[in-house]
Amino acid sequence: MGLTSNKVLCVAVAFAVLLFIGTVWLWPRLARRNWRAVGGRVGLMLGTQVALFASVGLAANQAFGFYASWADLFGQEKDQGVVVNHTALGGSGGPLEVLNTAGVRGAGDSAPEVGGEIQKVDIVGRTTHIATPAYVYLPPEYFQARYRARTFPATVVLTGYPGTAEALVSKLHYPRTAQELAKDGRMQPMILVMLRPTVAPPRDTECVDVPGGPQTETFFAKDLPDALVAHYRMGRKPGSWGIIGDSTGGYCALKLAMHHPRSYAAAAGLSPYYKAPVDPTTGDLFRGNKALRNRADLWWCLNHLRAPDTSLLVTSSRIGESNYKATLKFIGRVQATKLTRISSIILESGGHNFNTWRREIPATLQWISGRLSDR
Structure with a gap:
């Protein structure tokens, strides 16, 4: 049973409940002062607490998508994401392979021309081999005949670290929200490409x-972008692409648009930070390269590099988000550049979690849709 399985969560909760009942039932029998009774009491209390914490941890992981598997949780996932096989250069499959397809939950119809479609794909970078x-x-x-010659704008959507791409579909509801907004005429039809920035698990590369x-x-x-444009009817011009992310993904989104405005015409950072950290999850990102370290610092970029011709959106909360003051400062710095455009969503309260981001996603999708072209 997988880490995110409902069966695992149910078993953990049932085990915690049984241990609690067992502790209450057996406690009078363990009231003596000999070593066996004391050891029994300690064992029951410890077992109950471990089972309780395990249940809470499993529930939190299901809600927020921190780890995708047991191997991911225990750091046993060592694949650096450089495998080149059936989708390798020169291979018949190209750099992108579709693994399976599914409808959009809640769309009300399984036909893709009515409810849209979600494809799970594998992507291999032609130059990076990631x-x-x-x-x-x-x-x-x-999928509709009247649009068969049309290209569509595209937005890359990134998770935080470690995150799971599936959570963008099942927890944050990006496809369903996009489908509903487009149906109501509040945004243009748009392709979403959802993945995590952790392309070399378990290492957090901070998109460096x-x-x-x-x-x-x-x-x-x-x-x-090259792999996707080669496979789908996506716009090829710079104004056709946007990028959204939360937390680490938010930092990545802002940085990519600032560094590569011809690749991403607009970027939204939900609860982002503005400078790449260096910690045990990242390892040595810069190998003593000061120029690379500076480039990963958005504050340094705003102060020393030419302002990029792109649009940025940042979000925070007055209560509940640690980046609130930094976000206000970032907005002021961008405004001073005169060229880069900046917008924001500031909630009265909201923590660094899925519930907060779900409140921001509809407005974010509308904002980014209004800044992308379909050519």
């Missing part, structure tokens, strides 16, 4: 081209 899974949402119009390591920034700026 391989990663993703989910691609195709709107109903993509790591010296001697994964070239993550190049993958998102060049390889990913």
